[in-house]
Amino acid sequence: MANLVFYDFETCSSNVSYGQIIQAAAVLVNDNFQELDRYEGRCRLSPGIIPEAMALIVNKSSPKILKESNLSHYQMIRQMMEKFNKWKNSIFIGYNSINFDEEFLRRTLFKNLDYPYLTVTNGNERADLFGLARAAHLYYPDCIKTPISDKNNPVFKLDKLAPMNGIKHNDAHSAISDCLATVEIAKLLNKTAPNVWKASLMTTNKDKTLQLIKNELTFCTDFFYYGKSFPFVLTFVCEHPQWGYPMCFDLKMDPKYYFNLSLNELKKEFKKTPKVLRTIKHKKHPIIMNSSYGMNFESYKQLGLPKLEERARLIKSNKDFAEKVAIVLDNEANEKKDFETQEEVYAEESIYKKFTTKEDNALMPAFHKAKWNEKFMVLQKFKDERLRYFGKKILYEESPQSLPEDEYKTIHKEIALRVLSTNKEKWNTIPRTYSEIDTLRNKFKDDKEKLEMLNEINSYIEDIEKNYQKAS
Numbered sequence: 001m002a003n004l005v006f007y008d009f010e011t012c013s014s015n016v017s018y019g020q021i022i023q024a025a026a027v028l029v030n031d032n033f034q035e036l037d038r039y040e041g042r043c044r045l046s047p048g049i050i051p052e053a054m055a056l057i058v059n060k061s062s063p064k065i066l067k068e069s070n071l072s073h074y075q076m077i078r079q080m081m082e083k084f085n086k087w088k089n090s091i092f093i094g095y096n097s098i099n100f101d102e103e104f105l106r107r108t109l110f111k112n113l114d115y116p117y118l119t120v121t122n123g124n125e126r127a128d129l130f131g132l133a134r135a136a137h138l139y140y141p142d143c144i145k146t147p148i149s150d151k152n153n154p155v156f157k158l159d160k161l162a163p164m165n166g167i168k169h170n171d172a173h174s175a176i177s178d179c180l181a182t183v184e185i186a187k188l189l190n191k192t193a194p195n196v197w198k199a200s201l202m203t204t205n206k207d208k209t210l211q212l213i214k215n216e217l218t219f220c221t222d223f224f225y226y227g228k229s230f231p232f233v234l235t236f237v238c239e240h241p242q243w244g245y246p247m248c249f250d251l252k253m254d255p256k257y258y259f260n261l262s263l264n265e266l267k268k269e270f271k272k273t274p275k276v277l278r279t280i281k282h283k284k285h286p287i288i289m290n291s292s293y294g295m296n297f298e299s300y301k302q303l304g305l306p307k308l309e310e311r312a313r314l315i316k317s318n319k320d321f322a323e324k325v326a327i328v329l330d331n332e333a334n335e336k337k338d339f340e341t342q343e344e345v346y347a348e349e350s351i352y353k354k355f356t357t358k359e360d361n362a363l364m365p366a367f368h369k370a371k372w373n374e375k376f377m378v379l380q381k382f383k384d385e386r387l388r389y390f391g392k393k394i395l396y397e398e399s400p401q402s403l404p405e406d407e408y409k410t411i412h413k414e415i416a417l418r419v420l421s422t423n424k425e426k427w428n429t430i431p432r433t434y435s436e437i438d439t440l441r442n443k444f445k446d447d448k449e450k451l452e453m454l455n456e457i458n459s460y461i462e463d464i465e466k467n468y469q470k471a472s
Contacts, residue, residue, distance in 0.1 A: 001031040001201065002125070003090045006186070008178040009101045010059035012051035016103040017349040018427035020049045020073060022061055024080050025175035028087050033187050039083040040176050042069045043076035046397045048415035050428040050464065053436045053457050059173045062453055063460035074398050077112045078368065089123035091204050095158050095182045096130040098284050110351050111390045113364045120283075125204035127285045129182055129189075130156060132200045135222050135287035136193035138229040139296070143192035144185070153227035161185065199289050209282040210239075213246045218291040218305075218312045221280065233294035234278055235312035238322040241330040246280045251308040252299055255315050267328050277325065347386040349426070360384050367391060372399040376407075409471075416468035430465050434458070 007026035013019030022045065028037040045051060045066050056062065071079065094101045106116040119126040133156055136143050145164045146154035155161075158181055162169035167184040171177040190197045203209040213219065214236050222229045234248035249255060253276045258269060270277050280286050291308065294300040300308065315321065345353055360382050367378045372395070379391040395403045396411045403411075421429050437458050444450040 003031070003036065003087065004029050004033075004186075005084070005087050005090045005092045006179050006183050007092060007094050007097065007101065008175045008182065009104055010061065010173060010175050011104060012045060012049060012055050012061070013428055014052065014055065015426075015428065016100070016107055017346075019052075019055075019104070020046060021076075021104055021108055022066065022073075023059065023175040024076060025179045026080070026083070027176075027179050027183060028090065029183060033183060033190075037083070037087070038176075039080055041071060041076040041079055043071040043073045044069045046073045048419055048468075050419050050430055050433055050461065051457070052428055053433060053440055053454060056457060057440070057450060057453060063456050066460075072398060074112060074394055077108060077114070081109075081114060081118075084118060085122075091125045091127050091201075092119040093127040093129055093182070093186070095178065095185070096128065098126065098128040098131075102126065107348070107351055110356075111348065112394065113367050113387060113391055115356075115361050115364065116351060120206070127200060127204045129186055131224075131285060132196065132287060133161070133185060133189060134224060134229045135200075135289075136189050136196040138222050138231060139196055139289065139293050140193040143196075144188060149227060151227055158182065158185070196287060196289070200285070200287055203282075203285055203288055206283040209286065209288070210246055212288055213248065213280060213282060216288075216291075217316070218251060218308055220289040220291045220294040221286050223278070231294050231297050231300070232278060233291045233300050233308055234280075235315050237277070237315060238326045240279070240333075241326045242333040246282055247325060247329065248278045248280055249315055250274070250276050250278055251311050252303070255311050255318075255321070259318060259321050263324060263328055263331075266324060267332070270328060346426070347389050350386060354384075356384055356387065360387055372402045375399075376402055376404070412468075412471050416471035419464065419468055430461055433461050437461075
């Protein structure tokens, strides 16, 4: 089996497009969870990045710690990538990583002139222990102890889950501590829910996952909503004509009712809840189990597996139904496109709007290898204007003397306008952080330690403000 890379980031904001990683950790283990290597790094905030006060409080990153870190953001990312590139042919796994840490990673690499899709190229695959833990608990409720919420639902927050299961997690929300706790949760699930763990290793690659879903007559997977995981026994109908997702039919329903409906009638049926047609995000590590697991739940147990398989065979043999479903989905996707907002998309949030070309990707290593006074010349060779912009930002942050004076002034003024803005912006601003600090002072009025940290953050923001007021 491939090695596993458990990784975690602490960030100055929850905003994946405009925030910044300030602490990174990763642990490489073999299939027996024996540690082979690790990485830890902490960096300063880049000029023009305004942190969220609460984010700094949660991960205990005071301005003093940020200022005294010996690495800049660019230096830490280069260091981390040197390690990650050595760990190729691995499964990258975190705790809620696919929706958060990995989105931060992709955008960070994009803005640092690196190929963003590290975890799905170079023989790498990806997984997420958060969804895996929820699935394991659904099928094997005793496999892991969980806190229970006010609404009587299991809670899967790492900082709560770890201590309940006897896992040391003394420094929760530090990157390395969260990494090591995630490794221990994985070890536990491998032992207490081995069938779920094995199933999870079959869906770390999007192409293999799609084939698995297509090839199985029926299968069981889980969806999470209203604070709970629910099982569904499904069969494949078709791929979404525009997005490529496997669209699957819930076998609780009798398919014969849907076969003779018109396109308009089908469209209405697909909008009803509970949904008869389920979208599987095959790129996001779904847990696909044998359909016998669905028989442990009343709604499917009553029907029985033979009945569900009979319904699945009817769907698989009805090509006309699959074609009609595809037409309905295609029409809906086109309608949504017509109503899409036309607001400006900034470079920082454009990662999925346009992919970088092979030629530009091949140039990226040359930028990093070049001396600082040569990097600006390398930038001129990029065809993608976003990459030229990001490269100038790196020079502005790391070696301002290597930028032509007019380029430096342009970037400095643009950052000043952004951070001082009093409008409701997509990024964090100085006025917004002052407002957040005031709210938190009231919230933590009896917590001396947090109030001291808020004062320190306030002074830090004032220093940034003075620097950029001169340019605005």
